[in-house]
Amino acid sequence: MNETTLCPRLAKAMDLIGKRWTGLILYQLLDGPQRFNEIESALPVSGRLLSERLKELEKEGIVERKVYTEVPVRVEYSLTDKGQALEGAIRNIEIWATNWL
Amino acid sequence: MNETTLCPRLAKAMDLIGKRWTGLILYQLLDGPQRFNEIESALPVSGRLLSERLKELEKEGIVERKVYTEVPVRVEYSLTDKGQALEGAIRNIEIWATNWL
DNA sequence: TTTGATTAGTTACTTTTAGTAATTAAATAA
DNA sequence: TTATTTAATTACTAAAAGTAACTAATCAAA
Numbered sequence: 001m002n003e004t005t006l007c008p009r010l011a012k013a014m015d016l017i018g019k020r021w022t023g024l025i026l027y028q029l030l031d032g033p034q035r036f037n038e039i040e041s042a043l044p045v046s047g048r049l050l051s052e053r054l055k056e057l058e059k060e061g062i063v064e065r066k067v068y069t070e071v072p073v074r075v076e077y078s079l080t081d082k083g084q085a086l087e088g089a090i091r092n093i094e095i096w097a098t099n100w101l
Numbered sequence: 102m103n104e105t106t107l108c109p110r111l112a113k114a115m116d117l118i119g120k121r122w123t124g125l126i127l128y129q130l131l132d133g134p135q136r137f138n139e140i141e142s143a144l145p146v147s148g149r150l151l152s153e154r155l156k157e158l159e160k161e162g163i164v165e166r167k168v169y170t171e172v173p174v175r176v177e178y179s180l181t182d183k184g185q186a187l188e189g190a191i192r193n194i195e196i197w198a199t200n201w202l
Numbered sequence: 203t204t205t206g207a208t209t210a211g212t213t214a215c216t217t218t219t220a221g222t223a224a225t226t227a228a229a230t231a232a
Numbered sequence: 233t234t235a236t237t238t239a240a241t242t243a244c245t246a247a248a249a250g251t252a253a254c255t256a257a258t259c260a261a262a
Contacts, residue, residue: 007198018119018121023118024115046220046221047239048241051239051241071228071231072237073239086197093111093114093118094108094114096114148210149211149251172209173209173259174208174209174210204262205260206260207259207260209256209257209258212253214253215253218248219246219247222245227240231235
């Protein structure tokens with residue numbers, strides 16, 4: 001193992017996107033703001049991990065969390081500009097998947 | 102959890118690329134064929150996982166393994182067409198990383 | 203003929219992460 | 233008071249990753 005010339009920004013990007021479910025969560029959010037349960041229902045991810053991933057993405061400024069104090073409470077997640085900027089990468093993966101899988 | 106409308110091909114692509122180190126291994130191979138130790142030295146990945154990942158990628162037809170019976174043995178890994186087709190996706194992640202991280 | 207060097211792994215063991223299911227908090231309606 | 237709904241969290245188990253030592257193959261040097 002070593003850490004030589006590897007670009008730290010690319011490494012971080014791969015670490016973020018590469019975390020399990022993160023890519024699919026972002027893909028899901030490309031459709032627009034969605035609440036917790038919507039994302040949970042759309043993907044085979046448990047609430048435990050979805051919560052964890054959304055927190056990470058929020059911390060990185062990729063996802064925004066908005067609470068509506070309705071009854072019952074509504075929490076919506078959406079992509080920030082930084083998150084939206086990932087669309088090209090995600091669409092490219094989608095295209096590759098369509099052509100090669 | 103559910104498995105509703107999620108595109109299975111995208112899910113598989115995300116699962117492949119999303120596995121730890123896989124993105125960086127592919128990025129590394131965009132530079133051309135490389136032997137095991139070269140990849141291991143370029144990335145902070147251990148031989149154990151590098152070996153595991155390369156096997157998965159070979160099984161998926163993304164990476165090709167070629168053995169040269171020299172002394173000592175030389176094993177080179179390279180991208181197949183299917184693997185090379187991921188360049189767009191990987192470059193997009195690279196660009197995003199440059200702009201946003 | 204034994205020792206060492208080199209590459210490409212594998213094995214054994216520990217730590218971290220993920221999966222699963224049950225539980226909680228808050229706010230209200232019946 | 234009990235039930236309902238959403239958005240989580242907690243406790244526990246299973247799987248994956250990290251680490252370091254070891255192996256196989258082949259030859260050269262001592």
